[in-house]
Amino acid sequence: MPAIAPHDGPLLELNGVSRQFGSQVVLRDVFFRVNRGETLVIIGESGCGKSVTLRLLCGLLDPNLGSVDFEGRGWRARNDREQRREQLRFGFLFQGSALFDSMSVFENVAFGLRQNTQLKLSQIERIVRERLNEVGLPYSICEKKPAQLSGGMKKRVALARVLALTPEIMLYDEPTTGLDPVMTDVINELILQTRKQRPITSIVVTHDMSTVKKVADRVVMLHPAPRLLPGEPQVIFEGTAEEAFASADKRVSQFVRGEAGERLRELALAG
Amino acid sequence: MGSEDGKILTRMRDFMAATAITNFSTGLVRGLGQRTVESVQFAGDLTLFSLDLLGWLCGRLPRGRVVLPNLYTIGVQSVPVVLITGCFIGMVLAVQSYDQLRSVRMEATLGTVINLTLVKELGPVLAAVMLAGRVGSSIAAEIGTMKITEQIDALRMLGANPIQYLVVPRFLGCFLLIPLLTVFADAAGLVGGWLFSTQLLGVDSSHYWLHSEEMISGFDFGGGIFKSFFFGAAIAIIACHRGFHCSAGAEGVGKAATDSFVFSFVAIMGLDFLLSILVTVMQSFWFAYWYRPTMGPL
Numbered sequence: 194m195p196a197i198a199p200h201d202g203p204l205l206e207l208n209g210v211s212r213q214f215g216s217q218v219v220l221r222d223v224f225f226r227v228n229r230g231e232t233l234v235i236i237g238e239s240g241c242g243k244s245v246t247l248r249l250l251c252g253l254l255d256p257n258l259g260s261v262d263f264e265g266r267g268w269r270a271r272n273d274r275e276q277r278r279e280q281l282r283f284g285f286l287f288q289g290s291a292l293f294d295s296m297s298v299f300e301n302v303a304f305g306l307r308q309n310t311q312l313k314l315s316q317i318e319r320i321v322r323e324r325l326n327e328v329g330l331p332y333s334i335c336e337k338k339p340a341q342l343s344g345g346m347k348k349r350v351a352l353a354r355v356l357a358l359t360p361e362i363m364l365y366d367e368p369t370t371g372l373d374p375v376m377t378d379v380i381n382e383l384i385l386q387t388r389k390q391r392p393i394t395s396i397v398v399t400h401d402m403s404t405v406k407k408v409a410d411r412v413v414m415l416h417p418a419p420r421l422l423p424g425e426p427q428v429i430f431e432g433t434a435e436e437a438f439a440s441a442d443k444r445v446s447q448f449v450r451g452e453a454g455e456r457l458r459e460l461a462l463a464g
Numbered sequence: 465m466g467s468e469d470g471k472i473l474t475r476m477r478d479f480m481a482a483t484a485i486t487n488f489s490t491g492l493v494r495g496l497g498q499r500t501v502e503s504v505q506f507a508g509d510l511t512l513f514s515l516d517l518l519g520w521l522c523g524r525l526p527r528g529r530v531v532l533p534n535l536y537t538i539g540v541q542s543v544p545v546v547l548i549t550g551c552f553i554g555m556v557l558a559v560q561s562y563d564q565l566r567s568v569r570m571e572a573t574l575g576t577v578i579n580l581t582l583v584k585e586l587g588p589v590l591a592a593v594m595l596a597g598r599v600g601s602s603i604a605a606e607i608g609t610m611k612i613t614e615q616i617d618a619l620r621m622l623g624a625n626p627i628q629y630l631v632v633p634r635f636l637g638c639f640l641l642i643p644l645l646t647v648f649a650d651a652a653g654l655v656g657g658w659l660f661s662t663q664l665l666g667v668d669s670s671h672y673w674l675h676s677e678e679m680i681s682g683f684d685f686g687g688g689i690f691k692s693f694f695f696g697a698a699i700a701i702i703a704c705h706r707g708f709h710c711s712a713g714a715e716g717v718g719k720a721a722t723d724s725f726v727f728s729f730v731a732i733m734g735l736d737f738l739l740s741i742l743v744t745v746m747q748s749f750w751f752a753y754w755y756r757p758t759m760g761p762l
Contacts, residue, residue, distance in 0.1 A: 253617055281623050291618035294609075305622040358622070 202265055204229045204362065204394055205250050209259035212245055219245050221418040222259070223427050232388060232395040234405050234434070236448065237415035242427075243398040244288065246415070247364050250396060251283045252276055281309060284360030288367045290347040292339035298325075298350050299335035305358040324353035327390075328383060345376035352383060363387060365397040369404055381407045402449055409434040414445055513705050517635060520628045531633040538599050538637035542645055549594050550649035553586050554578060554657030562665050574665070575672035576679040578657035583650050583680065588688040589736055591649035592695035595642055596728035600703035603634050604724035607707025608717045616708075626708075635700040642696030643689050650688065683750060687743035694739060698731040 203226035212220040219242040227233050227250070235243045248254040249261050252268040260267040268276060292301050302321045306312055312320075322332050328349040339347060348368060355363070365384065369377040381404050388395055388408075397408060405412060414430035414437065421427060430437060430445045440446050447454040525531070557578045565571045607630055610616050616626050661667040703724040710720040 248617070251621065253620060277620075277623060277625070280621060283621060285618070285621040287614040287618060289613055291614040293615055293618070294613075304624075309623040354622070 203227060203262075204264060205396075206262040207246070207249070207259065208262065210249060210256040210261060211258035212242070212249065212254065212256050218418045220249075220256075220415075221421060221427050223415070225413050225428050225431060227394060227396060228411075229394055230392060231410040232384070232397065232408050234397045234399060234409035234412050235415065236399060236405060236412060236437075238417055238448065239400075241415040241417040243415060244366050247285075247366050247396065247398050251285060251362075251364055252280055253285075281305075281358060282361045283364060284355035284358065284362070285364045286348070286351055286355055286366065286368055288370060290339070290344075290351040292347055292351055292354070294339055296338075297335060298337050298339070298342070301339070301350060302335075302354045302357055304354065309358065320357055321353075324357045325350075327356065327386075328353045329379070344371050345373075345379065348372065348376075348380055349383070352380075352387075356387065359391070361393060363393055363395045365395065365399075367399055367401075368397065369399065369401045374403075377401060377403060378407075380404075384408045402451065405434050405437070405449070412437045414448065416444060509709075510701070510705055513708070514701055516627050517631055517701065517704075520625070520632050521635070524628070525636075526628055526632055530629060531636060534633040534637040535641060537602075538595075538634070539641035539644065542595060542598055542641075543648060545594065545598060546591055546645045546649045547652040549590060550582075550587065550652030551656035553590055553649070554582060554653035554655065555660040557581055557586070557653075558657045558660040558665065562661070562667075571665070571667055572671040573675045573679075574661050574667050575658065575676040578661070579654055579676045580680050580684060582653040582657070583685045583688045585688070585736075585740075587650040587653055588646045588692040588695065589732060591646045592642060592692060592699065592732045593729060595638070595645065595696075596699045596703075596732065597725050599638065600699045600724045600728045601721040603700070603703035604706040604710070605717050605721040607704055608710030608720040611708060611710050612712050612716060631700075631704045634704055635697065638696040638700035639693060640696070642699065643692040646689060646692040650685070683743075683747050687747070690743065691736060691739045694735050695732050698735060699728045702727045702731060
C-alpha cells in the first residue's frame with residue numbers, strides 16, 4: 194500500500210460551514226482553521242454554536258452547507274469505517290462528562306481500550322492506573338460509579354477515559370463549567386499538562402476567561418447567527434488571547450471583560 | 465338603523481362566518497397534512513433504523529459481556545411479573561367462562577376454553593404488552609437519558625457503534641427471551657386456570673385436561689410462540705428508536721418511555737391481527753395437505 198504523505202496544510206478547516214436545526218440557524222457561513230499542535234480556544238455567547246462547531250470538527254455532526262476538512266479531506270468524503278477510524282484520533286471531553294452511568298470508573302476508563310484493542314486485562318489495568326494517576330485520582334476510585342463522584346472528579350475521570358486512547362486532537366466542551374475556582378484551575382493545568390506530555394492539538398470551547406488566559410495559543414470568537422447583519426461573518430475575532438483582551442471591537446471586549454453593556458439594553462428593550 | 469346598515473352587517477357576519485369556516489378547514493387540512501408527513505417520516509426513519517440493526521445483526525455481534533447483562537435484565541428479571549400476570553389471566557378466564565359453560569352443562573370443557581385462549585392469544589399478547597411496559601419503557605428511558613447526557617456521542621468517540629453496542633443486545637434479549645417468557649406466562653396461566661377451576665369451581669380435573677388435550681394442537685401453542693418472536697422484535701425496535709429520538713430534558717425522557725409503550729401496544733395489536741390470519745392460513749394448509757391423523761387400534 195502506498196504511504197500517505199503527511200498533510201502540510203491546516204489540521205482542521207471549516208469552509209463556509211452552515212448548520213441549522215429545524216428553522217433555527219446556529220452557524221452561518223463559518224470559516225476558520227486549526228493548526229497542528231496549537232491550542233485554539235473558541236469563545237462566544239451561549240447559543241452561538243460553539244459546541245455545534247466542536248461536533249462538526251470531529252464528524253459527530255454534518256454541516257448543512259460547506260465542508261469540514263480534516264487533514265485536507267472532508268468528513269463526508271470518508272466512508273463509515275474510515276470515519277470511525279479517524280474519529281479515534283480525537284478525544285472529546287464532554288460538557289457533562291458523559292460517563293457511562295451503568296459502569297464503574299474502571300470500566301469507563303477501560304471502555305475505549307476494550308473496544309478498540311486486544312490488550313490483556315493486566316495491560317488495561319496498568320493503563321487505567323497511569324491515566325488516573327495522570328489526572329490526580331487514586332486507583333482506589335475504580336470501583337465507584339459515576340453517581341458517587343463530584344463534578345470535578347467526573348471531569349477528571351472523563352479526561353482519563355479520553356487519554357487512555359492517546360488521542361492526537363483533544364476537544365474540550367466547556368471543561369470548567371460548574372466547577373469551583375480551584376477545580377477550574379486544576380482542569381486548566383491538566384489541559385496544559387496534557388499538551389506538554391504529548392504532541393497534541395487542543396480545541397477548547399469555553400466561557401471562562403481564566404481558561405482563555407491560561408491555555409490559549411489562539412482565540413476564535415463566534416457571534417450568535419440570529420444577531421448577525423446580512424453578509425457579516427460569524428467569526429468576529431481571530432487572534433491571540435492578549436489581542437482579544439485589547440480588542441477595539443465592542444462585542445469582543447465586552448465579552449472578554451464580562452460586561453453586559455449593549456446586551457443589557459437590548460434585553461431590557463426586548464423585555 | 466337603516467336597512468342598508470342591516471345589509472352591511474349581515475354581509476359582514478356572513479363574511480366572518482365564511483372566513484372562520486375557511487380558517488377551520490385550512491387548519492384541519494394543514495394539521496392532517498402535517499400529521500401525514502410526520503407519520504411517513506416516522507415510518508421511513510423506523511425502517512432505516514431497522515435496516516441498520518439488521519446489518520449489524522448479520523455482521524459482527526457485540527461481545528458476550530455486553531449482551532449477557534441485557535439478557536438478565538430483560539429475561540430473568542421479568543420472570544416473576546410474567547408468572548404472576550399469567551396466573552391471574554388463567555384464573556380470570558376461569559371466572560368469566562364458568563357460568564356460561566355451566567348454563568349449557570359444558571363446564572367440563574372449561575379447560576379447553578381457558579387453555580386454548582391462553583396459548584393462542586392471551587398468553588402471547590398480554591405477556592408482550594406487559595413486557596412492552598416493563599422492558600420497552602425502560603429501554604427507551606435508558607437510551608433516551610444516554611442521548612441527552614451525551615453518552616451516545618461519547619460511545620461514538622470511543623470507537624463503539626451505538627446501534628451495535630446498545631440496540632443489538634437489547635434486540636437479541638427481546639427477540640429471544642420474550643417467546644420464552646410467553647411460555648412461562650402460558651404455563652402459569654394453565655396452572656392458575658386449572659387450580660381455580662378444579663379447587664374452587666369443582667370441575668373434574670381429568671375431564672379438564674382430557675378436553676384440553678383433544679382440542680388443543682401443537683400448532684395452537686406453536687402459533688402463539690411464533691407470534692411472540694415478532695412482538696419481541698417490535699418492542700425492541702420501537703423502544704430503542706424512541707430512545708434515540710428522545711428530546712432534551714426530563715419531559716423528553718418521559719415522552720420517549722410513554723411513546724415506546726403506546727407505539728409498541730399498537731404494533732402488538734396490529735401484528736397480532738396479521739399474524740393470526742397467517743397462522744390460521746398455515747394451519748389450514750397443514751391440515752389439508754400434510755396432516756395424517758394417527759389411527760388407534762380398531
